[in-house]
Amino acid sequence: MSDVDKAPYALFVAYACTRCRNCIEMCPSYIATGEFANTPMGRLQLVRRRATPDELYRSFSLCAMCKRCAYFCPLGLDVAEATRQIRGVLTAAGRPVSYVAKVVDNFLRHGNNVGMPPKVVAMAARALAKKIIQEKGAEPRLYLFDGERYVEALSGAEERPRGIVALLFPSSSDLFEFEEAFRGYVYLLNLLGYDVVLSLRVTDTANYGYYLGAEHMRKIAGMYLEEIRRVGPHIVVFGECGHGWHVFTRLVAPESPRPAVHIHQLLFRAYSRGELKIRRVEARRPVVYMDPCNYSRGASPIVTEPRALLKAAVGEYVELWKNPRESLCCLGGGGLIAPEAMELAVKYWEKMYRGVEFGTAVRPCATCKAQLRRVFHALGVQADVAGVVDLLYRAT
Amino acid sequence: MTDVRCPNAVVLAGRRIELQNCVPKNKEEWSLELAKLLAEINGIKFTDTVRRVVEYVRNFWQQYEVCPPASVIESDLGVDKKTLLEAFGGSYGAICALAGVEPPTGCLSQVLSST
Numbered sequence: 001m002s003d004v005d006k007a008p009y010a011l012f013v014a015y016a017c018t019r020c021r022n023c024i025e026m027c028p029s030y031i032a033t034g035e036f037a038n039t040p041m042g043r044l045q046l047v048r049r050r051a052t053p054d055e056l057y058r059s060f061s062l063c064a065m066c067k068r069c070a071y072f073c074p075l076g077l078d079v080a081e082a083t084r085q086i087r088g089v090l091t092a093a094g095r096p097v098s099y100v101a102k103v104v105d106n107f108l109r110h111g112n113n114v115g116m117p118p119k120v121v122a123m124a125a126r127a128l129a130k131k132i133i134q135e136k137g138a139e140p141r142l143y144l145f146d147g148e149r150y151v152e153a154l155s156g157a158e159e160r161p162r163g164i165v166a167l168l169f170p171s172s173s174d175l176f177e178f179e180e181a182f183r184g185y186v187y188l189l190n191l192l193g194y195d196v197v198l199s200l201r202v203t204d205t206a207n208y209g210y211y212l213g214a215e216h217m218r219k220i221a222g223m224y225l226e227e228i229r230r231v232g233p234h235i236v237v238f239g240e241c242g243h244g245w246h247v248f249t250r251l252v253a254p255e256s257p258r259p260a261v262h263i264h265q266l267l268f269r270a271y272s273r274g275e276l277k278i279r280r281v282e283a284r285r286p287v288v289y290m291d292p293c294n295y296s297r298g299a300s301p302i303v304t305e306p307r308a309l310l311k312a313a314v315g316e317y318v319e320l321w322k323n324p325r326e327s328l329c330c331l332g333g334g335g336l337i338a339p340e341a342m343e344l345a346v347k348y349w350e351k352m353y354r355g356v357e358f359g360t361a362v363r364p365c366a367t368c369k370a371q372l373r374r375v376f377h378a379l380g381v382q383a384d385v386a387g388v389v390d391l392l393y394r395a396t
Numbered sequence: 397m398t399d400v401r402c403p404n405a406v407v408l409a410g411r412r413i414e415l416q417n418c419v420p421k422n423k424e425e426w427s428l429e430l431a432k433l434l435a436e437i438n439g440i441k442f443t444d445t446v447r448r449v450v451e452y453v454r455n456f457w458q459q460y461e462v463c464p465p466a467s468v469i470e471s472d473l474g475v476d477k478k479t480l481l482e483a484f485g486g487s488y489g490a491i492c493a494l495a496g497v498e499p500p501t502g503c504l505s506q507v508l509s510s511t
Binding site for chain 1: 399460461462464465467468470471486488489499500501503504505506507509511
């Protein structure tokens with residue numbers, strides 16, 4: 001039995017493909033590289049002819065897993081899923097995508113992609129809690145849980161949350177780099193009446209196991225579930241992260257003993273009921289909204305909520321595609337946010353986004369924000385990069 | 397770290413130091429002198445602020461095996477984001493490179509922001 005036989009969905013779509021070529025020019029991987037082997041159809045042909053592991057690696061490691069092919073395919077064949085399975089086969093054969101493997105290793109050891117041990121997570125949370133006081137004048141109700149005890153984030157004193165508890169899974173990037181988003185999560189949840197708990201053992205929204213293989217994906221999903229069970233919150237709140245949300249809604253939320261929601265869903269509900277007042281804020285114009293792939297094409301769409309919240313905060317904004325499901329990937333998915341893929345990203349952005357004027361580029365996903373920030377920096381584009389929650393933080 | 401210039405090797409005081417992504421292959425070979433040289437190669441002026449940040453990051457990494465978030469540098473050293481950004485030419489990757497440590501992984505831009 002060849003290894004490809006362990007990728008049943010990949011084989012199925014490889015034989016189901018009618019080679020209509022609808023998936024070629026719309027594929028970000030093809031746009032970036034110009035190679036047929038890096039198209040959904042090209043990838044399926046590799047599977048069908050049982051290509052060597054080297055060939056499979058070269059092609060499938062460059063798939064951004066954005067699901068744009070699934071939207072454009074007349075049969076709805078999803079090559080992101082094929083990529084997931086083929087990568088699983090490659091990982092089992094000792095050929096994992098190296099950056100993805102590094103990130104997964106960090107998650108398994110420290111509970112976050114960045115590789116921050118619990119003490120560093122606590123330091124970052126404390127630094128950001130201090131900023132909330134400076135900026136909002138209110139002391140945040142943020143508690144850090146190390147698996148056994150709770151400490152209050154600012155003082156470090158042992159203290160359990162007393163109110164209604166929201167267990168927050170922020171993106172570790174929001175804690176590390178896009179910190180206004182993190183301050184937004186905490187501040188807004190506090191405003192809605194929740195005490196926020198941050199786990200020092202699982203401090204992320206991501207699940208790079210999705211990019212590596214099913215075994216790791218399930219293991220990481222299990223870590224989320226274990227933490228939910230340990231904390232036993234009233235609600236589980238998931239931060240801005242595309243692929244993570246896609247996996248979370250399939251593997252974690254259905255098993256969660258407590259309601260598990262995306263932060264946009266929660267804020268939108270509160271806003272619609274008049275419980276969250278959003279005032280207009282200044283943002284560099286034009287404000288451009290772009291759907292993260294796994295929000296508009298993932299398992300559980302997050303499409304209307306961010307738009308309504310954004311509109312409340314900034315007023316008019318620009319859409320780039322007539323249909324959210326057509327949104328074009330940032331080329332950071334699938335692990336392509338790796339530093340070594342930076343040049344490819346710059347080339348791609350130059351090609352695909354030339355002529356688009358950005359004042360504030362809004363893309364509420366950690367990968368997207370990182371990609372935009374580094375590409376804009378490299379190209380000298382003077383634009384702000386934001387999610388939705390960081391804008392709401394300024395607007396409340 | 398494509399935004400940081402990292403030679404494969406440098407010669408310091410007559411000694412050749414092999415580097416990978418600015419990190420000495422032999423960890424013992426990191427020194428402030430090496431940081432100064434890498435700063436020069438990257439057009440970063442080795443000011444007091446830069447030296448303080450580099451020493452802090454180096455120590456932090458020795459203790460926790462990860463580069464610190466900018467917010468922690470800001471909070472511990474009292475260096476605000478704007479100063480940090482200007483000192484390192486907007487590159488977070490340069491902070492790690494000068495300190496001789498691998499940049500952190502995940503969905504990060506390796507770019508410094510003032511917000």
